[in-house]
Amino acid sequence: MSTADKRRRGRLGIGVIGAGRVGAVLGAALRAAEHAVVGVSAVSEESHERAANLLPGVPVMEIPDIVERSELVLLAVPDDALGSLVSGLAATNAWQAGQLVAHTSGRFGTEILEPARRAGAIPLALHPAMTFTGMSLDLTRLADCSFGVTAPTAVLPIAQALVVEMGAEPVVIDEADRVNYHLALAHASNHLVTITAQSTQLLKDIGVENPDRLLGPLMRASLENALASGEHSLTGPVARGDAGTVSAHLQEMAAQDSANLRDTYRALSLATALRAIDRGLLSEERGKAVIDALSLDEGQ
Known part of the structure; x- marks a missing residue:
């Protein structure tokens, strides 16, 4: 099938920078x-293995060659x-007029792609709101996933x-809201991992x-309840105002000399x-009473 035929069908030649x-x-x-994935860049042994497993038959190429051959980078x-x-x-004048350039960063919108846009490329920001293992099971998880999408109004339908x-x-997501997004x-996902650990x-x-x-059923139920009912689902000693229990928790952590855990517990409480x-x-x-217990511990 010719390139023109692929464009008419909406099929793109895609280059992946970063396996x-x-x-x-x-x-x-x-x-x-x-x-059609025309090429992928890979540096580490792990990324080479990942490319071989998830993109079999796709050549590993240098970044400038990928950009040169791709309709979507x-x-x-x-x-x-x-940015760099x-x-x-x-x-190096690598970007091409009419070329789609999409990044997967959550922090940035399309402004960071301005150097490519000035060369005539079309900027898109596509951030998947999920954690990845880098294995094929992630492909099925995409069905329950949302992407934070930012793009110029005229090409927003392409990103979507x-x-x-x-x-x-x-x-x-509006450009100005990307960091807040x-x-x-990050607050929800990364800190959940820390608390679980x-x-x-x-x-x-x-x-x-x-x-x-012990933790799995409790945490899953807490998350589901919080998503459904917000803070009205809150339980535990802080929600009940059990300052004595909070103090006992803090004393136990002091006895264990768990400064990192105490700081996390105190801040979240x-x-x-x-x-x-x-x-x-x-x-x-x-x-x-709860706040006083937390403040007293902080001064020890």
Whole structure:
């Protein structure tokens, strides 16, 4: 099939820059939607293996060669590397007029692609709001995933269509809101991992062999309730105003010399108490008792 025929059918020649967990999976998802992945860049042994598993038969190429041969360039690189990559390619006149350039960063919108846009390329920001393993199971998980999408109004339907083709749901995010959007996702996802790891370690330290059996049902139910009912689903000693229990928790952590855990517990307990008071879920009197217990511990 000729290039013209592919364009008429909406099929694109796609180049994937960065065969990390995200890039390889999204490349595979676009390939499953009958786009042609013309090349992928890979540096580490892990990325080479990932490319071979998820994009079999796709040649590993140098970045300038990928850009030269692609109608859509997918930039799946770390946030801090994105700007220099785009401007560096612009300095060598690599970008082409009419070429689609999409990045997968949550932090940035399309402004960071300005050097490519000045060369005539069409900028898109497509951020999948999910964590990736870099394995084929991620492809099925895309069906429950949303993407934060930012693009110029005229080409926003293209960005949305690409997301839909990958089986996911596009959510439009304004350029000015990208950092706030990414903050929300990082706070929810990354800190959940930290809390889970800390709680798992506490249970292991007292001899519980399978902490996931205790934490899994509890955390899944808490998350589902929180998503459904917000803070009205809040339970536990802070929500009840049990200052004595909060103090006992803090004393136990002090005895274990767990400064990192105490800091996390104190900060989250204080935030929880203040939000519960503000929303009328916790009385001022009981809330003050919890806050006083947390403040007393901080001064020790």
